[in-house]
Amino acid sequence: MSTSNTTQKYNEDQLWTDVETGGLADMTTLPTGERVYGALHHPLLEVGILLPRQFDNGIISLNNSVCPSFNLGIKVTEEMLTRFDPWALKQHTKSGLLERLKTGEGFDYFAEDNLDAEAAILDFLHSNNVKEFNREEGTGAIALGNNISFDMQFFDAQLPRVRAYMHYRKADVSSINVMARTRLWKHVQLNGVDKALNHTALEDIRESVLEMNAYTSQINNLLWYKQQANELGIVSDMDKCLSDA
Known part of the structure; x- marks a missing residue:
């Protein structure tokens, strides 16, 4: 088996993102029995964006002074509250997010509605030279995060210009x-990180970046050991299999 280096390399603008919502994105059944698309039905509440700075070894900095971030809340109306999933209503009440979405406290931008939110996010990206x-x-722009397809579904449904700004592909740390948990990579023994799971957008992004850094650091170590083995003339069973294929 031969490998190829012809795959196009991206010169990407990494855009780490996370959203908080009033429910899940997939098809869901309402108490009335009606089936609805969650990403359209449930309200979008909060959007977090982090623009990272990366070292040559792939580790991402979380230094606030060099990594622009944006935390946007969308004003919650009484009508929007009727479209919440019960779990989401309980969680966001407990975290204090719902109360903040009534006052706008603690956000970089407090949007009146989705159109206002869309314009503010694009303005943030433009002002930070994200193409x-x-x-x-x-x-x-390429989006990264944990379970990132969920975020992209809500962008596509409610902030379509933001979704269209990014590559149709995305990188999912999940x-x-x-x-790493399956037989595919279990032998590699990649370890993640413990998470607080506070369900606030920027905190969730930072935990995703820390998880990615943990994986990158472990892969860097594996590459270093492989380099040392090559310099000593040690050939692994896997290398033999690949060369014979």
């Missing part, structure tokens, strides 16, 4: 977590 993704050139 719209260009597929031909492989440049511009996929690494799942693969």
Whole structure:
């Protein structure tokens, strides 16, 4: 088996993001029996964005002075409260997010509605030189995060211009977590990090970055050991299998 280096490399603008919502994104059944698409039905409440700075070894800095971040809340109306899933209503009441979404306290921007939120997010991206993704050139915004498809579903349904600004592909840290737990990568023994799971957007992003840093650090160590083995002329069973294939 041969490997190829012809895969296009991206010159991407990494955009780590997380959203808080009034429910899940998939099809859901209401108490009335009606089936609805969750990402359209449940309200979008909070959007967090972090623009990282990365070292040459792949480790991402979380230094606030060099990593611009944006925390946006969307004003909650009485009508929006009727579209909450019971679990989400309980969780966001407990965390204090719902109370903050009535006053706007603690947000970088407090949007009146989704259109206002969409404009504010795009303005933040433009002001920080995050380019719209260009597929031909492989440049511009790519979204990263944990369970990132969930966030993209809500963007697509409620903030379509924000979703269109990013590559249709995205990088999901959760996929690494799942693969590390299965037989696919279990032998690699990648370890994640403990999380507080506070369900606030920027805190969830920071935990995702710390998890990615943990995986990157462990992979860097594996590469270092492989380099040392190569310099000593040690060939692993896997290398033999690949060269014979």
